[in-house]
Amino acid sequence: MESWLLVILAFLVLERLWPLIDSLIQRFAQANSTKLKELMHQRQAILAEQKEISAQDQYVKWTKNNRTLEKINKQIEEEKKQLLSQVDRTKASLKKVKLVLITVPFTILKFYKGKMPIYDLPKGLFPNYLQGLFQHGWVYLALGPLNIKKVGDGTHVTVSLAIWLFALLKVVSTLGNIWESLTAPAIPAPTITTDPIDQTNESEKPPVDQPVD
Amino acid sequence: MDLTVEPDLNSLITSSTHRWIFVGGKGGVGKTTSSCSIAIQMALAQPEKQYLLISTDPAHNLSDAFGEKFGKDARKVTGMNNLSCMEIDPSAALKDMNDMAVANNATGSGEFSDLLQGGALSELTGSIPGIDEALSFMEVMKHIKNQEQGEGDRYDTVIFDTAPTGHTLRFLQLPSTLSKLLEKFGEITARLGPMLNSLAGANNVDLVGKMSELKSNVEKIKEQFTNPDMTTFVCVCISEFLSLYETERLVQELISYDMDVNSIIVNQLLFAEYDEGDSCKRCQSRWKMQKKYLDQIDELYEDFHIVKMPLCAGEIRGLNNLKKFSQFLRKPYDPVADSKVIYELEQQD
DSSP: OHHHHHHHHHHHHHHHHHHHHHHHHHHHHHHTOHHHHHHHHHHHHHHHHHHHSOTTTTHHHHHHHHHHHHHHHHHHHHHHHHHHHHHHHHHHHHHHHHIIIIIHHHHHHHHHSTTOEEEEEETTSSOHHHHHHHHHTHHHHHSGGGTOSOOOSSSEEEEEHHHHHHHHHHHHHHHHHHHHHHHSOOOOOOOOOOOOOOOOOGGGSOOOSSOOO | OOOOOOSSOHHHHTOSSOOEEEEEESTTSSHHHHHHHHHHHHHHHOTTSOEEEEEOOSSOOHHHHHTSOOOSSOEEOTTOSSEEEEEOOHHHHHHHHHHHHHHHTTTOOSHHHHHHHTTHHHHHHHTSTTHHHHHHHHHHHHHHHHHHHTOSOOOSEEEEEOOSHHHHHHHHHHHHHHHHHHHHHHHHHHHHHHHHHHHTGGGOOOHHHHHHHHHHHHHHHHHHHTOTTTEEEEEEEESSHHHHHHHHHHHHHHHHTTOOEEEEEEEEEOOGGGOSSOOOHHHHHHHHHHHHHHHHHHHHTTTSEEEEEEOOSSOOOSHHHHHHHHGGGTSOOOTTTSHHHHHHHHHHO
16 A cells, blocks of 8 residues: 555655756756857847947947847847747647656546545544545545445544545645745835926936937 | 949949839938939930939928929929929828818718818828828839829839938838738728728728728839839938948848848048148048048948049039039049039039
């Protein structure tokens, strides 16, 4: 019994950790886009150079830099598009992998071993319909009116895997929600200003970024 | 293989394929003089062909340049039998449209008819941004139609004396903008066609038919404008920073529209070192500045025809002066041999 339980727990952990694996693979794909990185560096270098030179005094260099910048911007856009489509493709493949490796076997396993008893509870601790639910799973509720499934004789009531898993997942997801709400960044309250409309002088405003005679 | 580009516009002037030639640049650099010069040289070089020079600049100068009045209808330049000129006048064109609308609604009565009588349509449409460009575009469509159907005056080449850069770029963007718009509209009309036609009212206007005709015309224009054998853009500038800056912007925009641009006319050059007698200090230092920018133009546009035109002693007005000045588009200006011409122009005025 314990080996099955371990397998199920392993599936459970894998399912929970999958988003992490997913994002790690995507980050790896992005980090490996050397061309994009190179283009970004080139753009940064040209922008830095453009800041240092005067358009009027070094017009040829400034214009050639602008042309190169335009080309690089186009290339970056292209690279980004390619990268996004690559990420989408990876996501789709990972989704399939998850379906084949985790979702389907886990579902089959849950269905197949759903009635496997995990542990016992003393009889009479919970109402009868809950004890039936623990022992037979959800099917007890569905077939309840027909009175086909009954709580077994004896001093103890077994808790089936399906119900135990359901309870465990509920606990895990509730804990997850609590953790998220505790670690989420606080939303700052909107600041209410009573200042009058900005009346700064035109001359105090920063200059427009364009060449002047 | 020799890859040097001639510093003249001979290839364009003697071209037999070009149908649309745009001349544009920053305000005050000599666009009108340059477009008149190109038109005159083309008309002289190919007398068997008909040329039309259209001013799409809201502030028209063609009449002033030739020293005779041109209007919204094409008229031959006095002394040239294969060159006509016209100035697109948005207000007059809109007034015509208003009058037509009034005539169509003559039988009707009520508030709409009263509104039209007051010229409301022309006033309303006249205030729409880009209406000049739209009317110039309509003129292009009219000429294409005339050429296809053999109606009205037929011109082999139309030369546009364009408005300053911003207007011109908007005008050149019109085909692709209209094309996209009509494509979207086509999707709607495909579904709502009969309903739209019924909405057009009792005038029996086939709205869907008109739209598809317009779409095909726009596509034709778009195709022709992006064909380097049929359309080209001649940039005009002066040898100064801001003019160069705007020329670069214009060139890059035109390239992004897939338009052919391979000629730049640099106007108002002083050539002060070749001046007869002692030229003034101001001219010398200004020529020094011009040379600096000329070198930069040569370096930046090495695969362009860079035509260097002199600053004349007087205004270049009238057909004779324009003819004399325009010869330097075909034979590059030689500051030693041709310096007399720039003073002769002054004597004629």
